[in-house]
Amino acid sequence: MEFKKPVIDLIKTRNSIRSYESCYLKTEEIKKIVDFLKKDHKTVFGSKLRFKFIDASDMYPENLRNLGTYGMIKGARYFIGGVFEKKENNKNCLVDFGYVFEKIILFITDLGFGTCWLGGTFNKKGFAQKITVNSNEIVPAVSPVGISQKKRDLRSSVIRMLAGAKNRKPWGKLFFSGSFGTGLSETDAMPYQTPLEMVRVGPSASNLQPWRIIKENNSNIFHFFVKKSWHLDAGQNHLNLQYIDMGIALCHFELTALELGLKGKWALHDNIPESEKYSLSPDMDYIITWDGLSISSAD
Numbered sequence: 001m002e003f004k005k006p007v008i009d010l011i012k013t014r015n016s017i018r019s020y021e022s023c024y025l026k027t028e029e030i031k032k033i034v035d036f037l038k039k040d041h042k043t044v045f046g047s048k049l050r051f052k053f054i055d056a057s058d059m060y061p062e063n064l065r066n067l068g069t070y071g072m073i074k075g076a077r078y079f080i081g082g083v084f085e086k087k088e089n090n091k092n093c094l095v096d097f098g099y100v101f102e103k104i105i106l107f108i109t110d111l112g113f114g115t116c117w118l119g120g121t122f123n124k125k126g127f128a129q130k131i132t133v134n135s136n137e138i139v140p141a142v143s144p145v146g147i148s149q150k151k152r153d154l155r156s157s158v159i160r161m162l163a164g165a166k167n168r169k170p171w172g173k174l175f176f177s178g179s180f181g182t183g184l185s186e187t188d189a190m191p192y193q194t195p196l197e198m199v200r201v202g203p204s205a206s207n208l209q210p211w212r213i214i215k216e217n218n219s220n221i222f223h224f225f226v227k228k229s230w231h232l233d234a235g236q237n238h239l240n241l242q243y244i245d246m247g248i249a250l251c252h253f254e255l256t257a258l259e260l261g262l263k264g265k266w267a268l269h270d271n272i273p274e275s276e277k278y279s280l281s282p283d284m285d286y287i288i289t290w291d292g293l294s295i296s297s298a299d
């Protein structure tokens with residue numbers, strides 16, 4: 001594992017930090033982050049991704065407004081930005097982006113620093129300049145990096161309250177058994193109760209928690225779907241951040257399964273979107289399946 005602490009602890013401790021101490025990070029800490037960004041990170045769909053550490057201290061504090069986090073972030077001197085190479089359909093690129101960027105966020109959490117996914121409230125042009133983006137690349141999200149301010153200020157508390165940041169949907173609304181008609185109990189999910197719980201507590205754009213998962217009866221096969229919110233799914237070229245949320249879910253699920261010694265792999269089951277067996281509604285978009293080995297065959 002690439003982390004010092006158990007990944008389950010990192011997933012549980014991470015939350016969005018919007019106010020930072022204005023101090024500098026040590027050179028060796030920056031180097032650890034930069035080295036991690038440069039790694040050849042595995043993706044689920046083979047998208048081309050690139051990440052960059054942005055030192056914005058020279059812009060601090062007056063010109064940071066131009067870089068643009070629209071007042072959401074206070075005190076941050078450093079950011080991570082990422083890009084993917086455009087394709088005709090950017091859906092899987094967004095999933096891959098979420099999958100790798102969340103691993104980076106957990107690595108930074110492990111170093112003891114704060115982060116905050118920003119997919120909407122940042123100035124794309126300002127960051128694109130800092131990352132030197134090519135014409136075939138897109139910056140879907142960035143995150144500040146720094147030392148979290150000890151006491152949460154009023155502004156951060158209000159943003160968290162408006163986003164309902166502490167709330168998560170109950171199991172019955174997210175996880176299903178055999179089809180969308182039947183909820184999955186934590187007992188029936190065993191031994192995958194914890195990987196699913198780590199999906200449930202993950203971050204998502206506007207905290208909408210669009211991930212929906214069906215477990216096949218009597219096997220460790222899990223189908224992952226995005227429940228699309230109409231206002232975030234405005235056409236082909238629009239970046240629907242809910243696919244990034246799905247990448248985050250795949251990251252949490254896989255890392256937790258690995259930590260618990262549960263073996264499996266990602267695979268596309270082509271028959272699922274057309275199958276009547278799962279009672280899919282039109283807003284449900286199939287993404288991928290975790291084919292988990294049964295415990296006896298994993299030995």
Ligand SMILES: Cc1cc2nc3c(=O)[nH]c(=O)nc-3n(C[C@H](O)[C@H](O)[C@H](O)COP(=O)(O)O)c2cc1C
Nearest residue numbers: 015016117118119120121163165203204205207244
């Ligand atoms: C893809 C994505 C985009 C997000 N965009 C923003 C954003 O633009 N501005 C912001 O303040 N928070 C943003 N967030 C943070 C969410 O509001 C936050 O994750 C959610 O409310 C849950 O709170 P938590 O991260 O503290 O657990 C984003 C999160 C994700 C996953």
